[in-house]
Amino acid sequence: MDIESLDTPAVVIDLDRVDANLAAAQRYADEHGLALRPHVKTHKLPWIAHRQVALGAVGITAQKIGEAAVMVAAGIEDVLLSYPLVGETKLEPLARLARATPRLAVALDNDVSLDLVGRAASEAERTIDVLIEFESGRLRTGVVAPDEALPLAQAIDAHTHLRLRGFMTYPLGAGAGDWVREARSVLARHGLEAPVFSGGGTPGMWHAHEMPGLTELRPGTYAYHDRATVAAGAGRLDDCALHVHVTVVSTPERGRAVIDAGSKTLTSDTVAASVGAGYGLVLEHPEAVITALSEEHGVLDVSACERPPRVGDRVRIVPNHVCPVSNLVDVVTVHRGGSLHGVWPVAARGTTR
Known part of the structure; x- marks a missing residue:
């Protein structure tokens, strides 16, 4: 046939184009010293996720616990959950995911989510890395002022099963680098470090290296591209x-x-x-x-x-x-x-x- x-x-995928897109992004990340952590929400296919990791991605990004669980069941070992986790119904699924995932990180912007993640980590007896999400232009989730990161960072640092890793934002607004620099300064005055600065996504990905302090890039749509990313x-x-x-x-x-x-x-x-x-x-x-x-x-x-x-x-x-x-x-x-x-x-x- x-x-x-x-x-x-019929939805039809050209694997040669996928391979070329994945390779181009990984080349770019390598050339600029950025960790690539692609978002799987675009393709939702373990084969592509494994291909991304094989080319050099440090792991994947997933929006929801269920999406991450599919990838972990297929053998992916390093996952960032980039969506806020709120509600008691998330506790057991997150604990199960923590037990199954060798390296699991979550992003959050409030103490309610932090409490849930902490309890899940304790129940699973696993360490979960935490990135504090901040707002950089999309007006969705994320703490707004750098000072707001401090109480979250202190609570993360005080928890036995949580580890403060850094900051995350989407997309990657022009002032994001300055925000992270100021937030790191605030944390440093209290003896805290936040080495990771993770940003996304595809529309501005080829300029990500211009962002001061960025350490990790999280594009998703680049695997397939579409009319919007072509226009961008x-x-x-x-x-x-x-x-x-x-x-x-x-x-x-x-x-x-x-x-x-x-x-x-x-x-x-x-x-x-x-x-x-x-x-x-x-x-x-x-x-x-x-x-x-x-x-x-x-x-x-x-x-x-x-x-x-x-x-x-x-x-x-x-x-x-x-x-x-x-x-x-x-x-x-x-x-x-x-x-x-x-x-x-x-x-x-x-x-x-």
Whole structure:
């Protein structure tokens, strides 16, 4: 079977492009003395995680305990949980993960999360490394002022089964280096050290070495790339390793076509107007715009196409944001040079807890 024989919609991965993307990032990190800790939320595949580690990554980053557990069960030994852990229901899963993982770190920004992590570490009788998350431009989680890191750092240092490792932020705002420098100074006055400064992600990854004091880089989307990272200059269209293969199922009137993929496949994520319109880039008809998605229908404005697609035509779409696409499908089809290599289950799909 070749790619053109696949039933659609199908999420198809070019492993040659994946290999090239992974190698380029590792080369960059090595050249600039940065530890690479890629985020697995993009691909959710143990094979790619192992490939990243084999190339030189120090470990992986995972968002949730369930996602990390899949990777650890597949043999990954060094994991950073980058999402805040809050709630008693997280206690036992975190303790189990700590027992199973040779090297486990978590990021947090409050004492409630710290208490939970400490109890899990004690129950597991394992040391868990802790990074204090700080806010650097996304206005999500993270302590805001450097002084706010001190009480957390002191509590971590005082705990038998916790070890203070440093600071983490996402993305990597312009003032992040100054923030870490000031926070380290505050901690040093109290005899504390925080050697790790971990930042992400893909859009600005090729400039990460310009950030003063950065020690670790956590990109995720670079494994596949997508329309957004291409627009950000982090990759080229030819670097995009994941395409959604679809079929035109209707052309009800001039200028309009319908494909067999909607929000359940492409997601409803958009990109900035300056990047382009619609819910993805149609490679065979770049003038087409995916104007609307319902669950299983994608509506295309093809009025600008010199040769509009016809019913039965197959086209490939580069998603606006590739990460949620991985989480929407049970399997991905992988190939090298157009020859099918296998159909792989998306092992960490749906691990949102």
